[in-house]
């Protein structure tokens with residue numbers, strides 16, 4: 117008997133998944149802000165080693181949660197779309213829609229759905245990559261260097277001139293230090309949050325390639341995506357055979373890749389809205405689209 121994809125449930129899972137990934141990036145940002153808040157602006161340079169350790173550890177912890185969440189999400193969507201369970205990390209014999217929903221609810225900290233406990237047929241293959249711990253640590257260190265250490269260097273080089281300058285009063289100096297700390301916070305959390313969510317995004321992207329049951333993916337955006345992400349989301353499905361290009365996330369981006377296993381998938385209404393917007397735009401350069409998108413979304417709110 118042919119399985120009917122459970123479209124409404126899938127869309128609920130997609131929405132909960134996107135929010136949960138965004139929340140993981142948010143938790144990371146909060147931890148980074150906390151680590152920074154414990155240091156005075158003039159002590160930052162002397163505390164770089166401790167700050168880097170805290171930064172890298174916070175990324176690792178949240179990226180691990182992102183990875184586990186993505187595996188639970190992938191397995192659930194696949195089962196809802198095809199009626200079959202895939203193996204890999206966290207797989208338990210006798211898995212059912214009920215147990216997969218329970219795993220997903222636990223990973224998201226929500227009660228998004230439930231299902232029957234009837235065991236589903238299993239594809240024993242494990243398409244999920246092992247977590248790329250070394251690569252992730254290297255990227256976290258690089259990100260820390262660009263977003264934090266380099267900024268601190270520049271700031272310290274400017275300090276003597278600023279402090280020696282009669283043109284700057286105390287209030288201006290304080291504002292200068294504050295702006296500096298703010299830039300460490302924003303830069304570090306945007307780029308670090310990207311690495312956190314990449315823990316899950318990379319797992320899904322790699323699993324797709326290795327799973328004969330997967331046919332492609334689409335982009336689920338957050339509530340107010342940038343013009344680039346809106347364009348990608350509006351394009352709909354990216355089929356495996358046509359493109360295996362990288363997902364193209366960026367700092368402060370909370371878009372997620374949603375795997376597709378059946379031609380009878382349904383896009384979230386946001387994606388359709390972006391597609392309609394693109395049609396009305398009528399084509400043109402990326403810069404033109406950027407202007408059109410920002411005016412259209414601004415007049416909407």
Ligand SMILES: [Zn+2]
Pocket residue numbers: 337338341342345365366369370371
């Ligand atoms: Zn995005």
